[in-house]
Amino acid sequence: MTLPSTPQEETGGIAVLQRTADLLSVTGGWAAAGCILGLTGLVLAEIIVAFLARFIPAMPSGIGIGWEYSAYLMGSSFLLGAGMTLRAGLQLRVEILLRAGRGRFAAALELFSALLGTALCGFLAVTLVRLALRTYGYGEVSQDSFTPLWIPQSVLALGATILALQMAVRLIAALTGRPLDRPDLGAATAIE
Template sequence: MCDGTDYLPKAGPRGPIAALQRAADLASLAGAWIAGLCIVALTLLVLIDTLMAFVSRMIPAFPSGTGVGWEYSAYLMGAAFLLGSGMTLRAGLQLRVELLLAAGKGRFARLIECMSALLGCIVTVPLTVWLAQFAHRTWTYGEVSQDSFTPLWIPQVVLAVGAGILAFQMVARLFTALIGHPVNNPALGAASAIE
């Protein structure tokens, strides 16, 4: 039975920073699984809308779509993007400027990793707070979407959680880089990085 810990390193660095990194990896792994489910749901929704449009050309009385396809596709795409971003970062599959990391034959790689992780923290932590506040405000006002009357706080909370996972991974990455441990774990990736 796979409980998600099979993908995490069994032996390696110890201490509070390593524990923080493992916790960030677990949160990122959970987010990545949910992101995968969002992609599956998005694909099914697009296929259903496409099939309905095809059938409606032959049977004019048949509805041409679900009516919420575009709206829910946007929710699912945003959720997949943010929920999967923490694992993408940890696996080293994000877009990076490798030329800078190789500058000086790698002598400045750790410094550049620390600086980029710090910049990532500066962006992602406030983004998480802002998205959480935005979702709370929407919940307080009881706002719903115009097409499906979906309470808008639901997709907004999902985005805030995804941003929180990415921020958590960024903070763990910063501390991991500062103590000199490897910041990427390619074993966590579902694919190889594009060279």
């Protein structure tokens, strides 16, 4: 998988770090899209089974693991796509603060938000990795489908780790005056 090239490819350690984080974020974005497709297929299958159950008495009225796997897929899509959303500049923001004083405080607010975001996302990633490892160690499974819980938890931990890396790279970019957003990575446009 290759990323769209920027108008001027930068060199140096920070540029390599940004490109690596971007590649991981785009890969996570594609995985998130796969989760959304899987979720859509699961919901459609649930609807079809419920419809057919009205006419076929022996058919169950739903898919037993539908709700459980829907939750796994929704959480996974959210966290796997969050890094790409952040880098593309499509995350929800309070723009009124950035525009206050005609942008005089924008750099300081970006730096503060990147610092806070790095700390919070790093904590989330470490916590989810520890949870997945603990669950794997204990061999815990879900009650409905007997799915080993470390599997969906690992996907969540991966998404949180990608987001934390992208947030840390954003902090470095804010500290060094590099561009923070890369709109060409977005799958949509920002709604103003």
